[in-house]
Amino acid sequence: MPRHDFQIPVHFKHRVCFTRNAFDASNPLLREILDEGGGRRVLVLVERAVVDAWPGLTRQISAYFADLGYDWRGVRILPGGETVKADDRLVREIWTEIDAEHIDRHSYVLVVGGGAFLDAAGFAVATAHRGVRLVRFPTTTLSQDDSGVGVKCAINAFGKKNWVGAFSVPFAVINDFAFLCSQDEETQRSGLIEAVKVALVRDGDFFRWIEEHGAQLAALESPYFEECVERSALAHAQHIAEGGDPFETGSSRPLDFGHWAAHKLEQLSEFRLSHAHAVAIGLALDTLYSTHGGWLEEAAAERILRVLETLKLTLWDETLELRDASGRRRVLEGLEEFREHLGGELTVLLLQDLGQGVDVHQLDAAGIDLCLEQLRLRAAVASPAT
Secondary structure (H helix, E strand, C coil): CCCCCCCCCCCCCCCEEEECCCCCCCCCHHHHHHHHHCCCEEEEEEEHHHHHHCCCHHHHHHHHHHCCCCEEEEEEEECCCHHHHCCCHHHHHHHHHHHHCCCCCCCEEEEEECHHHHHHHHHHHHHHHHCCEEEEEECCHHHHHCHHHCCEEEEEECCEEEEEEEECCCCEEEEEHHHHHHCCHHHHHHCCHHHHHHHHHHCHHHHHHHHHCHHHHHCCCHHHHHHHHHHHHHHHHHHHHHCCCCCCCCCCCHHHCCHHHHHHHHHHCCCCCCHHHHHHHHHHHHHHHHHHCCCCCHHHHHHHHHHHHHCCCCCCCHHHHCECCCCCEHHHHHHHHHHHHHCCCCCEEEEEECCEEEEECCCCHHHHHHHHHHHHHHHHHHCCCC
């Protein structure tokens, strides 16, 4: 039988913008982005926690669109947080709104919120009409410096994180630094873990900059904090656009350094552990394992751990002690789930140097146990029992 192969090239523009007070009438950025696409109908979805922190936001958004000539369909305030990814209820609610407001593929849905809300709402928008134009407004450090500039969206299923989802490039991402103030200080600071991560796997100079300015970052000093968020976001976006595998068809995912353990820790803790704190633990574990395996010098590993401690990130949680009936740590289940999620051979990126990774295809349980014991002891010294 004859076989016919056709090449279908697809090109996307990934717009990543930085501003302050995007919904101020004097700020032209959003209007310019919407005009570029030519669509006229606009629906805005806002996470409730953002509205609680910013009571005048919905009025400001409505006022912004009042005289611009768009077919304005209003603001919907919706629940957020990690629980909205536990099932498809929020997704279905957004589908209902999109249908009721006659939002089509040339319309815009603006989504304002943190990473979990962007994930779930983004999945709804990506699957309505096989994809409506999405404009993301990440509001947390973690979403502005990492996930919000990504090209993925998902909800959880079968006890596994991000099992149901899609690759869908947003029409635009607008990082409005004013939204960062809607978080408490600890949440603002912990979100910098993804900046540390991307620096470690892509840009040693950026890591050294974080190391040099650790005290200012821990104190949330605006010029340094915002520069760190922006550099991290651009490093993530650059890797996605230029790294050769934007839709992750291979088995190597450098931007998931530290995440095989992090995703499992979130699940095992029933999401008591935030993504940021779980990634901090996972990153510390994989840093120590990089040294254990002979790839990374101990002095470099110590520098990394000190940066995490300077940023006041906890490097241990009792969830790590959970074991199955055979006595094996349950966090190790994350390795097989990570392999299955990627498909093919297990591939975990570890470190050879600051800014340089190496793909590893096997991690031994005994070595992980050793590294976890190092973390436990270090945490005990940092926070002795009273």
